[in-house]
Amino acid sequence: VSAIDEAATELARLPGIGRKTALRLVYHLLRQPEERVRALARALVGLSERVAPCSLCFNYAERGQLCQICSDPRRDRTVICVVEEASDIAAIERAAEYRGLYHVLGGRLSPLDGVSASDLTVEALVKRVRQGGVAEIILATNASVEGEATALYVQQALEPLAVRTTRIARGLPVGGDLEYADGVTIAQALAARREM
């Protein structure tokens, strides 16, 4: 049935979902009441319609609003933790150690993938720091080759502003993704951060 093929093909585009898993999901959905399937579809479309980058830090936010962290008056606005992806923020928040703000670069320098500095939000970060009131920038890009290169690039871009710039410790396994690290490792990495 073509509708089954189409749904399986779309689901199989998702990371970690192969053709067989996609078909299993489709058969599951076919057994659900129509309202459940519509709720899922609506929630997915809601991602595109209702989520937009925070105008300050580029974290995910309700469209037209600052993100939950930037709009929280209890956060320490003098520290900015720089991460590659918005999904890294959830990992750091899980460690419940860090009370400052964030800045999402939107990727890492990667010439092979055609990602250069102009694709990242480094300029917006420099502007944030230039506006004053920032005491420290913590570079929390991944511990991969690209993550290290990106941290170095951001540090150099910030150098003229004479702001304290630190790098989270290599508590992460080398080559590891921040998003999958456990809270204790992330907390240790934050505590052992060093001057760059």
Added chain:
Amino acid sequence: VSAIDEAATELARLPGIGRKTALRLVYHLLRQPEERVRALARALVGLSERVAPCSLCFNYAERGQLCQICSDPRRDRTVICVVEEASDIAAIERAAEYRGLYHVLGGRLSPLDGVSASDLTVEALVKRVRQGGVAEIILATNASVEGEATALYVQQALEPLAVRTTRIARGLPVGGDLEYADGVTIAQALAARREM
């Protein structure tokens, strides 16, 4: 962000997808162009709108049409293979051994889950056989306790009609699900079917 929570909650309802995987999928979708997310949502809604049970065998079919197998003139209409779920048909078709028609019961007898004979399409099967032209019924319910009980129930319902009724061999691992069996095992199980 509430839209992210909602999408993750809906995705985590799917079988085999936990909260962490759901979030990973959401972050992936947030990085996709809006058109891709809409295509996925549309394909899912299409399942409810365009798929309906075949009026002859209860396999999945385009709404208002016979299924691909019942409408195929090359299939042997004298043999009917009885399965629990429509998804079992794909598994048997993968074995490329069987050329007859199917009948989908829509489940298995399971008093604990409140599934009784009246929830299954046994009566419709009896009606199909009564209309004549059927030489053999192959009972291909799962090799589980409920699957065996269901096969026995169907066999007894067909007894007055004196149609040849066979059971696929226990080539499947006992307790195993037909949907996940490989083609060779299914082919052997079909070849070694026995009179009931």
